Amino acid sequence: MEQTNFQLKKQDAQSHDEWDARLHRATRATREDWMGRGISYLCIGVIILVVASMLWFITSKGIATFTQNHVSLWKFLSGTNWAPDQGQIGALPMIVGSFAVTFAAAIVATPFAVGTAIFMTEISPNKGRKLLQPVIELLVGIPSVVYGFIGLAVVVPFMRHLVGGSGFGIISATFVLFVMVLPTITTMTVDSLRAVPRHYKEASLALGATRWQTVSRVILRSATPGILTAVIFGMARAFGEALAVQMVIGNAAIMPKNLISPASTLTSQLTTGIGDTIDGTLPNNALWSLALILLLMSLFFNALVRFIAKRGQLKNGR
């Protein structure tokens, strides 16, 4: 049956026009192709729409402070007095607070993360895979409110005992963020160490270099772009973390004078204030401006990661 059908078709297409028509006709295969392409274009379209409208929304709301309420950008960035009800919106205390906890957490966490990663990849890969990997994956999965709660119940009282004061402040936030970014930096560092070609290690060992020399001068060196990327991802997480930080930093919108007095970050101020403001007023717009800074910073972190990836490639000569 099949065969006769085929022959019939073959016979009825004889002239050039007939062949032309047949070879341009849509079949099931082409329709499936269109469908598949259509679905994926639709998905990507929706995502682009969502992202673009978020960007537009935050930007337009965020610049309202400057366009509608006529606050000068410089005053917003350099002012130290945050009292939106009274028309005072100096965001510097929050900017400083955010950067302080971010950098402090990254500086404390990086050595621990790199050390752990070296242990997991070079010193004891078996134990690393069986013991440490699950522990670190667990740490990633713990919700931030739990970290914040532990910070509030353990870290804050501990700091109060240790250094006095209320215990709330940048140092408590740093400690909580340190634990939160540690797994992020560690897992990504592990990946970049595992990606170092095995033959580098072999070559180094065959030259009589010790294991430590090999790790410190060959493996870490060629994994450096990856490790930097890991640190930046950790910083991005620390910079954007709201809940846990809000629970331990004390939420005082004043310029932090030391590490142990209450302070606030962009995120903590945003979550603290968002419920108390009315849409369209200056206090509300000011919070949107804080959100805009967060958005710009995350774009900056992303750009930095891309830049490092590119530089890393150049360094490796290919």
Next chain:
Amino acid sequence: MLKQYSFEKTAVQTFPDNVSLAMRTENLQVFYGANHAMHDADLGFPKNQITALIGASGSGKSTYLRSLNRMNDNIATVTGKIWYHGVDINEPNVNIYEIRRHIGMVFQRPNPFAKSIRENIVYALKANGFKGKAELEERVETSLKGAALWDEVKDSLDKSALALSGGQQQRLCIARSIAMEPDVLLLDEPCSALDPISTVKVEETLLELQKKYSIIIVTHNMQQAARVSSQCAFFHLGHVMEYTPTATMFSNPQIPATQDYISGSFG
């Protein structure tokens, strides 16, 4: 079909006492878990000569070679003795880092570090506390000259080593090894990833280097073994079947297995 050759019938030469040997193995056995990869290798390597280890894939020649500078540590179990300057360096309390400084190795795939040409050479020197800018510079030059690479790279020592061609990379790896001024140089199929012209250059380099170093080279390529080596060992399924001067092996093989291998009946 692969013939069953008797492992009892072997022809392995030993050297008289007046031939000085760079190294010698005695009853060397290698096990990968339960897999007995190398049986009873008793080979001596005369000083300042090139010894070729030939045989089909899986014959144990690379395994044997890697045992000689303890690169099989943590990978395989190696029993037996490896004599080097009268010391059994297969003992567990021997300093493996010191061994590898004296017994250098070049791998099948060129594996320069992602550093500049200069840094590739001074890496091991610095790691061993070798200091002094002028001395390091001099070592860079002499080792690159030793590996016949100097003229090609002398103006681009700070360029990435990965930008070199495969053959140049392999000669850089040789230069990197001889910068440590080892006694013995082990080469594990150094030319199998190279084109014929690069291969010729590496071979010429080796012939020059044997004046200063004792060289042991694993090769798949029988012509290469015939061209460069003075002694030749034929490995088959984890056994050393024949070990004779190269000229003898290729003109007058002593046992059927060797005869069949070098005439191309298998392998």
